[in-house]
Amino acid sequence: VSEASPSPRRQPGRLEDEVVAALAAADGPLTTGEVLDQLDSGLAYTTVMTTLTRLYDKGIVTRERTGRAYAYKLTSPESRVARSMHGALEDSPDRDLALARFVDELEPADIPLLRRLLDQLQKR
Amino acid sequence: MHIAVYLPLLTAAVLGLTARWLAWQLPPATATKLITAGAVVTSLAFTFSLGVLAFLLVARIPTAAHLGSWSVPVLEGENPVPPLASAAAVVVVAGALLSYAVTMWRQVRAALNARAYCARIGGEPGRLVVLDAEHPDAYALSAGRGRIVITRPLLRMLDAGERRALLAHERAHLTAHHHRYRLAVVLAASVCPLLRPAREAVTYSTERWADEVAAAEIDDRALVAATLARTSLLVDAGPRRAPVHALRAAGPVVRRVEALLRSGPRQRPLLVVAVLALMLVSISASLDAQHDTEGLLEHANVTSASGH
Numbered sequence: 001v002s003e004a005s006p007s008p009r010r011q012p013g014r015l016e017d018e019v020v021a022a023l024a025a026a027d028g029p030l031t032t033g034e035v036l037d038q039l040d041s042g043l044a045y046t047t048v049m050t051t052l053t054r055l056y057d058k059g060i061v062t063r064e065r066t067g068r069a070y071a072y073k074l075t076s077p078e079s080r081v082a083r084s085m086h087g088a089l090e091d092s093p094d095r096d097l098a099l100a101r102f103v104d105e106l107e108p109a110d111i112p113l114l115r116r117l118l119d120q121l122q123k124r
Numbered sequence: 125m126h127i128a129v130y131l132p133l134l135t136a137a138v139l140g141l142t143a144r145w146l147a148w149q150l151p152p153a154t155a156t157k158l159i160t161a162g163a164v165v166t167s168l169a170f171t172f173s174l175g176v177l178a179f180l181l182v183a184r185i186p187t188a189a190h191l192g193s194w195s196v197p198v199l200e201g202e203n204p205v206p207p208l209a210s211a212a213a214v215v216v217v218a219g220a221l222l223s224y225a226v227t228m229w230r231q232v233r234a235a236l237n238a239r240a241y242c243a244r245i246g247g248e249p250g251r252l253v254v255l256d257a258e259h260p261d262a263y264a265l266s267a268g269r270g271r272i273v274i275t276r277p278l279l280r281m282l283d284a285g286e287r288r289a290l291l292a293h294e295r296a297h298l299t300a301h302h303h304r305y306r307l308a309v310v311l312a313a314s315v316c317p318l319l320r321p322a323r324e325a326v327t328y329s330t331e332r333w334a335d336e337v338a339a340a341e342i343d344d345r346a347l348v349a350a351t352l353a354r355t356s357l358l359v360d361a362g363p364r365r366a367p368v369h370a371l372r373a374a375g376p377v378v379r380r381v382e383a384l385l386r387s388g389p390r391q392r393p394l395l396v397v398a399v400l401a402l403m404l405v406s407i408s409a410s411l412d413a414q415h416d417t418e419g420l421l422e423h424a425n426v427t428s429a430s431g432h
Contacts (some may be wrong), residue, residue, distance in 0.1 A: 057425030
């Protein structure tokens with residue numbers, strides 16, 4: 001198949017986009033093999049696996065173990081926001097102060113919600 | 125001077141009238157570059173010629189004549205341009221400058237909005253961002269270093285090959301910087317209304333260009349054609365697009381599909397030479413008008429110096 005294709009090797013960015021598009025089109029999480037089936041191209045299993053790992057490292061996809069393999073899905077917008085909030089906090093020179101400022105500027109409606117979530121976290 | 129000063133109006137009109145036809149006839153990348161370059165050159169020559177015409181009237185105003193130490197009688201006697209033409213030029217030049225400023229302001233504002241939108245949706249430069257929107261939609265954002273935006277409903281309606289074709293098309297818009305050509309033509313048309321059809325022509329030719337890049341990349345013209353037909357129907361069916369837009373888009377989409385189903389585009393060297401000649405006529409006519417005007421002013425200056 002690779003001989004018939006005029007483009008010798010696809011750039012990693014293009015492949016990542018195709019994988020993301022395939023995951024977005026799917027009904028649920030996909031294993032590496034299922035992603036490979038959804039790509040319409042004679043790619044090697046390992047190439048797709050590498051791509052998925054790279055997307056996972058970037059936080060673009062999340063994964064869960066299903067049997068022996070991982071199943072991947074796109075990171076939800078909510079988790080992406082949470083991730084970037086954590087990232088910003090890690091990057092701040094004074095973590096405690098940054099967190100205190102963040103709490104200071106909370107919307108009044110968010111306070112009971114946050115309190116309940118913290119309570120739940122403590123009980124666990 | 126008599127004719128030269130009006131020639132850029134003619135060349136702009138010719139380019140404006142033939143732009144759409146050129147976009148159909150020429151290979152898309154050639155068409156895009158040629159029409160854009162032609163529009164920029166003819167719009168500059170157009171503005172310059174009108175500027176000369178307007179100046180010839182303004183120079184006769186006693187205060188202006190005094191500042192330039194020109195003789196008003198000489199300017200009036202030897203000026204081949206009728207005052208009415210000059211008066212019209214003053215109005216058109218003022219309108220052109222105002223229109224340019226307004227267009228520029230709108231473009232800057234749109235670019236800032238796009239940049240803010242880009243920051244909001246996240247993603248990496250030049251890469252796909254999937255939006256959980258309600259309706260099928262796909263577009264390339266030029267802000268920042270660009271994003272490809274496709275909504276999840278559209279991705280779900282396409283199969284693997286179609287997704288690849290769509291991605292290749294949108295990516296081609298970004299890698300070939302199609303927004304720059306479109307911006308240049310929009311600005312050119314803002315100063316020279318005769319060039320307005322060139323905007324539509326370049327929009328069409330850049331779409332065709334992206335189609336051809338996608339067809340070469342995935343090596344399947346029929347698949348790109350099918351994807352284009354399907355996505356345009358799916359996207360237009362969404363309530364976010366006005367019906368007027370859908371109707372106007374229908375023509376070019378059919379034409380693009382037909383072009384993809386034929387073999388690759390042929391080069392048309394004669395057409396290219398013709399447009400380049402048109403640009404050359406524009407430039408030399410402007411230079412000629414400038415030369416003659418300088419001569420006239422010099423003459424008026426000498427006369428005023430010896431007369432007093």
